[in-house]
Amino acid sequence: MTSDSHPEHDCVEFVQTALDWLDETDEPDASAESLDDAFALLADQRRRLLLAVMRTYGEALTLPDAAEEVAVRETGHNVTEISAERVREVYLSLYHDHLPRLVDAGLLEYDQERDLVAPDAV
Structure with missing residues (x-):
């Protein structure tokens, strides 16, 4: 994180990246479940x-x-x-x-x- 970055912006960027990843996957249901599992582990x-x-x-x-x-x-x-x-x-x-x-x-x-x-x- 740089000195001029904002946590809210970082969070929004992260969420948008995760949503883009979901959009690009071939199996959205399986990918959504994987993302849920990953977020649960990182929570x-x-x-x-x-x-x-x-x-x-x-x-x-x-x-x-x-x-x-x-x-x-x-x-x-x-x-x-x-x-x-x-x-x-x-x-x-x-x-x-x-x-x-x-x-x-x-x-x-x-x-x-x-x-x-x-x-x-x-």
């Missing part, structure tokens, strides 16, 4: 942050490390300024809620034995 900030973390690193991270990075991005503070309880809460919500959704969607991979999260190799 939660913590899921968006986890995806952003994984894109930033581009390689497998332990879930505790990913949780720390998500907590840093949520709070805007250094990891040393974030309580262990906060990081634990982020870890648990990722483990029980957000990570399974992103794995089921094929966006991330998770090795439970090693507690490793990796971007899907699509």
Whole structure:
């Protein structure tokens, strides 16, 4: 986002791009369902942050490390300024809620034995 951009304009542009994508697809009903699924996955900030973390690193991270990075991005503070309880809460919500959704969607991979999260190799 540039310093002269406006969030409302960015949102309108994004919606118009999504509508253009729907218009260009051969199967509008299936595409609309895919778009609904994508928006549902992106609706939660913590899921968006986890995806952003994984894109930033581009390689497998332990879930505790990913949780720390998500907590840093949520709070805007250094990891040393974030309580262990906060990081634990982020870890648990990722483990029980957000990570399974992103794995089921094929966006991330998770090795439970090693507690490793990796971007899907699509």
